Amino acid sequence: MADTANPGTPPAAPETTGHEWDGIAEYNNPLPRWWLYTLYATIVWSFGYWVAYPAWPLVSGYTGGVLGYSQRQTVLDEVDAVRRDRNARGQTQLAGASVAEIRADPALLRLALATGKAAFGDNCAACHGTSATGRTGYPNLQDDDWLWGGSPEEIERTIRYGARSGNGEAHVGDMPAFGRDGVLKRDEAEAVASYVLSLSGKPGVAGASLEKGAETFAGTCAACHGETAKGNPEMGAPNLTDPIWLYGSSPEQVVATVMNGRKGVMPAWEGRLDPATIKSLAVYVHGLGGGH
Amino acid sequence: MxxxxxxxxxxxxxxxxxxxxxxxxxxxxxxxVTGSLYAARTKIQPQAVRGTFRRIKWALLAVTLVVYYALPFIRWDRGPGEPSQAVLLDLDRGRFHFFSIALWPQDVTYVMGLLILAALILFLMNAVAGRVWCGYLCPQTVWTDLFLAVERLIEGDRRERLKLDAAPWSMEKIALRTMKHSIWLLIAWWTGGAWVLYFADAPTLVVQLATFQAPAPAYVAILTLTATTYLLAGHMREQVCTYMCPWPRIQAALTDEHAYNILYRDARGEPRVSVKQAAALRAVGKPAGDCVDCFACVTACPAGIDIRDGLQMDCIQCGLCVDACDTVMGRLGRPAGLIGYDTEANRRSRAAGRGPVSRIVRPRTILYATLVAGIGGFMLYQLGARSFMGLSVLHDRNPLYVTLSDGSIRNGYTVRLSNKRPGERHYALAVEGLAGARVEVVGGAPGDLPVPSDATQEFRVLVFAAADARPDPSVQLTFHLTDASTGETARAQDTFKAPAP
Known part of the structure; x- marks a missing residue:
């Protein structure tokens, strides 16, 4: 390529920039002057920019600029506006629909599930756990065992009014303290505990008589838990034949339950949460998988 | 330079x-230091030429401009609820529509592939015939050519323009200049106006723009592009190529002696003498070149260079000097082609008295062509094999499993289904890998999961193992998704967790 240079007229001595390194000089190919002026213009512009917009970092914070512009705040405001608008529309729709209607409408169902999930984390997770698996004394909402009924409507009612919450509409029904109240003696309690454990194939108290336990169960417990010990959601009496035990399934724990009774409280959320949120929670909890 | x-x-x-x-x-x-490091730009007033390359350039200018201005108005029916514009960059919905192809944001790899292809094609063009892109196809060249044509139409050819530049201000000069800049601004505005039509439904946007009801960003984009087009094509012209574009430098590094470039055939042209002198010199047996030093090639050059100095970075290889020189040679009755596409190897071969050498097929062109074909083919294959449905499965993090009252085990999954086709689709979801497994979908049925047109939908899926199944603590599950109407399938893997026995 270099040889292409016109051999007829040797090029004139090229201008250089006056810089030389190890005998290598740099040609002076003058840049257009507007290019230099553009550089100056951007420098001038930057001063204006520093004044108008956030620019310099300080020890704690930064120079905010007289326009008070913040990209982060702009985004937050936009997100907030969208959320407010969406919530307002969604809340109206949810508030106006029944739980059954919500579940029948795919769009509304999605909204309710999302709303319910958020509300669950804020209000319910403290007792029932972030993934609704509960713990001793606080029911697991993932499984299909429900003290007060597992239909969406029943779940909604339980959330709204609670259980033993003091609300006039709340679920009532206690597990009495049979031992403390002098109804059952220790050996009778051990026998009846061993009997109900045997219904789901679990070991009872060593040496306790299952026949005696069955007799006691029929006389004392069947009124609430039923003849077959399948429980009664009207009274919050749990099914004693399944492998799910709210207060533990060791013989000691069951004996303690019989002796001292249980009075777990589910607060009433009516008044604390709006109806749309309560319905959403019911849909969400039911949708965890265990709902009937 | x-x-x-x-x-x-x-x-x-x-x-x-x-x-x-x-x-x-x-x-x-x-x-x-023999001069300033900065210099005022010398305004270039190219002379009009006629010839083969000028005709090619007019044709390409017409084609590229028609494509640019007309493309947004081509309609393409994609069904109800879908945009019916053939080429549309739908930023709001995150879709790029190109005729029957719809790219989603996750398909951005195709854009990357196209850029790689574009670079390789540039390399290939350069290895074969120099700066084909710069000289004929680059928007900077096309629009500059267009603006030059307007300038020539209003102010006349080179000589008249130089005279007008030197003339004092007069009513006529003001009128000519006003008319020129008005038309330039009109074209620039039109350029920006066409640009925004690629981002929204063109006919709708045209009406909105005309009635001042278009969104503010559209006006801002039009104003910006009007300004840049007017500046780049009207005022900066060749300086964009010389000072702003990186490609001339890359081209200089990539070229070799077998690449065709616009070259002055100095062996034939030198020494430069007038026609009379040439005749006199030849009569006494002295050498005389064909170049008559008429400067037609220099005045025709839109980059303002002398092609006779050899291959230069400023040269966009538009071929206009070839036309200018051929015209002169034709008038003189000398053969055309004193300037033309030639290679350095050829030049040397001729200087050494050997025949012409042409090696278009050589390792680098084979390499570039193979890469272009390979990457292009791979992308086409990917595009053809691209799935229009998607399935992703996420096991519940907590609880891993739930024991139910009858002793059966339940696992929960978040399943996301995507539908990349227009129109609602109904999928069927099935699970394989766990004998007797039962599948439930919250708020739906596994056999009929609706996903709206061009969207994704999330479902909560529950898988049950019967109490007597006693699965291992971790079982591999395969989720199968089927679209019965098209026969398309998608699958995903996950596990089924159970308590240790």
């Missing part, structure tokens, strides 16, 4: 200086 200046020129210059100042002087001599 000029690539043509060989390094030995410096040696020569140093040698000359050595002769002047003596050997001792060269050792410490630092060449003086």
């Amino acid at each position: 000029s690539l043509a200046r060989p390094t030995r020129t410096v040696e020569k210059a140093t040698a000359r200086r050595a002769g002047k100042f003596g050997a001792a002087a060269t050792r410490t001599a630092i060449p003086a």
Whole structure:
């Protein structure tokens, strides 16, 4: 390529920039002057920019600029506006629909599930756990065992009014303290505990008589838990034949339950949460998988 | 600026200086700064030419401009609820529509592939025939050509323009200048106006723009592009190529002696003499070149260079000097082609008295062509094999499993289904890998999961293992998704967790 240079007229001595390194000089190919002026213009512009917009970092914070512009705040405001608008529309729709209607409408169902999930984390997770698996004394909402009924409507009612919450509409029904109240003696309690454990194939108290336990169960417990010990959601009496035990399934724990009774409280959320949120929670909890 | 200046020129210059100042002087001599580092731009007023390359350039200019301005108005039916514009960059919905192809944001790899292809095609073009892109196809060249044509139409050809530049301000000059800049601004505005039509439904946006109801960003984009088009094509022109574009430098590094470039055939042209002198010289048997030093090639050049100095970085290889020279040679009755597409190897071969050499097929062109074909083919294959449905499965993090009252085990999954086709689709979901497994979908049925047109939908899926199944603590599950109407399938893997026995 270099040889292409016109051999007829040797090029004139090229201008250089006056810089030389190890005998290598740099040609002076003058840049257009507007290019230099553009550089100056951007420098001038930057001063204006520093004044108008956030620019310099300080020890704690930064120079905010007289326009008070913040990209982060702009985004937050936009997100907030969208959320407010969406919530307002969604809340109206949810508030106006029944739980059954919500579940029948795919769009509304999605909204309710999302709303319910958020509300669950804020209000319910403290007792029932972030993934609704509960713990001793606080029911697991993932499984299909429900003290007060597992239909969406029943779940909604339980959330709204609670259980033993003091609300006039709340679920009532206690597990009495049979031992403390002098109804059952220790050996009778051990026998009846061993009997109900045997219904789901679990070991009872060593040496306790299952026949005696069955007799006691029929006389004392069947009124609430039923003849077959399948429980009664009207009274919050749990099914004693399944492998799910709210207060533990060791013989000691069951004996303690019989002796001292249980009075777990589910607060009433009516008044604390709006109806749309309560319905959403019911849909969400039911949708965890265990709902009937 | 000029690539043509060989390094030995410096040696020569140093040698000359050595002769002047003596050997001792060269050792410490630092060449003086002989001029400013900045210079005012010399305005280039190219002469109009006629010829083959000019015709090719007019044709390509017409084609590229028609494509640019008309493309947004081509309709393409994609069904109800879908945009019916053939080429549309739908930023709001995150879709790029190109006729029957719809790219989603996750398909951005195709854009990356296209850029790689574009670079390789540039390399290939350069290895075969130099700066084909720069000279004929680059928007900077096309629009500059267009603006030059307007300038020529209003102010006349080179001579009239130079006269007008030198003339004092008069009513006529003001009128001509006003008309020129108005038309330039109109074209620039039109350019920006067409640009925004690629981002929204074109006919709708045209009406909105005309009635001042278009969104603010559309007006801002039009104003910005009006300004840049007017500046780049009207005022900056060749400076964009020389000072702003990186490609000339890359081209200089990539070219070789077998690449065709626009070259001055100096063996034939030198020494430059007038027609009369040439006749006189030849009569006495002395050499005389065909170049009559008429400067037609220089005045025709939109980059303002002298092609006879050899291949240069500023040269966009538009071929207009070829047309200019061929016209002169034709008038003189000499053969055309004193300037033309040629290779350095050819030039050397001719100088050595050998025949022409042409090696278009050589390792680098084979490599570039193979890469272009390979990557292009791979992308086409990917595009063809691209799935229009998607399935992703996420196991519940907590609880891993739930024991139910009848002793059966339940696992929960978040399943996301995507539908990349227009129109609602109904999928069927099935699970394989766990004998007797039962599948439930919250708020739906596994056999009929609706996903709206061009969207994704999330479902909560529950898988049950019967109490007597007693699965291992971790079982591999395969989720199968089927679209019965098209027969398309998708699958995903996950696990089913159970308590340790």
